[in-house]
Amino acid sequence: MSTLRLPLLAALVLSGCRPASMAAAHHGERLFHDARLSSSSFNSYSCDTCHTTSPEPEAGRLPVGGTLHGVAFRDGFFGGAETDLLEAVNVCFTRFMRSPDPLSRDGVQSRALYEYLVRLSPSREPAPARPFTVVRQVADMPRGDRARGEEVWRATCQVCHGDAQTGQGRIGEDAVVVSETVQTYPTTFPGVAPALVVVEKVRHGRFFGIGGTMPPYSREALSDEDLGALLTFLGL
């Protein structure tokens, strides 16, 4: 055997393309962090774009979808508007992650993802749905502190939009450069305060006939105070 072949073979055997076995939850964790979970070539989100996994708030993060700690044994999702975990996951999967097909109850990937969600729910205690208050009627609000606004931007908007002014670091082409888009509002929404259009987008996301793939922020995910601060940061 030549010196070239031996290490090659050894490497293959040792690290192995086929590990002896792997806990499904471990594979589910990978899927959780991988945008390719959705087969849509337009998707750039993974589950972790919008969710954290720890029981406590994570420093510097205000995830739009909240934490998934304990999620597998909650009674309801989206504030109780969904009672089935898979259907709730599929809301995100088809509407935000643009998957043409929902995850099935018995698919290998989907089962692995489920096992990971169970691992995130160590107590196995049934828990009530976390509150999710949809702000239906959009209204203006008092402006807040600019520095807090910047913190909020970094903690929750930046993961998708990147830099507010330049869009640098944004997750994909379709996540608009927010300050640029806001400049178009006086022509697209004449007579409407641009801040109100931003509030509407943040509160309604892709719903209420708006379209796109941005998730809506419930009152619990983002308080009016923090949104007021964000508006100041955006110069609105």
Place this chain on the structure above:
Amino acid sequence: MTLRGATLTPILLALLTLTTACPRELDAPPDLVFSEEPAWPVRTHLPPLEDGVVFVTNSMEDTVSVFALPELSGPAPREALRLPLGLSPVELEGPHHAAVDPQGRFFYVPLSENVPGAGSGPHGAHGTGTADGAVVKVDARTGLRLGSARLDRSPGDILVSPDGRTLYVSHYDLRRIQDVLHAGGPVEDMVSRLAVLDTETMERRAMVPLCPAAHGMALSPDGTRLYVSCLSDEVAEVDLTQGSFPVRKVGLGPGAGTVTTQHEPYALAVSPTTGEVWVSCQKGRDVHVLTPDPLTVDGSRRLTVGLGLPLFGELTRDGSALFLPIQAPDRVLEVDPATATVRRTINLPHAACTNAHQLRLLPTGTDALVVCEGDRVTPGTLVVLDVAAGTVRRSVPVGLFPDYVGILREGTP
């Protein structure tokens, strides 16, 4: 220690092979060890269908109130669960009426997209009936959505064929009438369509133009005719035996076929014995009787309600009585079908029922359920009525603006 020359190249090569030849990280490794069985367990269960399940659609909160039927004859009926319903967990979609699979396996709920206060912003107001409606198919054991279909705007009433295979949905599109009136268009442009859907695939089989603002629907006892109330002072009769679904319309007065109306039919009931059609009218506050084959108005029988709106009633199985709920002042009339006169009035006390909407006789024949809308701000009620005694047995709070009560029972149409 340094690696160089001959040893470095193969290692690099090996690494390269590893990254390219191995499956993408996303692909599931073949030897995954699963420990949760079943995955994604369905945790919602409706009460046992064998004993009967009663459900009420709450049109202003996107839920269904579910009761075990035996519970309703107990001293203090409790809602078994409140099932969220719809296609979007974020928007209010306005579940409006429902239809029950004859074998009790499914129920079907139209979403009207017509919900006052559903939301507003610079993109406009929501829930105003400008968005297309939809219908969802729901599993009667788990409440899971099994399918859905897009409809026209403002789906109105819904029915399933006796064999469970076909779904009929009318559309009560008042906005269309307003828009056409505003633009000065002809009455033909106001016509709403009947959606005919395959319950298995939830695909549309036909969209049949009916009349302006079609609403209440009922089948002839043999299931070959569909009767639909039309705001245009007409009743539409659809021949279900022909694939082209031919429609015949019967007028109730001089305004027939126009929107310059006197009666405005809204709800229908069919006698299981005579096949006569009882038509509740909103504007005329009257009830007309049509005899079948061919469908003809019987001018000799007409009930004038006086105060209040006649809504969705039901005839007894033997056809000997029509029980008709009247809204504001709320009461139930027992009507003699032979003469269309009131035999008895059962008053519904305000505390028990505000805005009676629909009455359904229970299989026992002695009791009936009445759905009361409430004031649309506080919960409506489901009333259990002792029909023989003419008294309210119980009044149970349900959700916001309930507008339909149905009974699911395994294997019994």
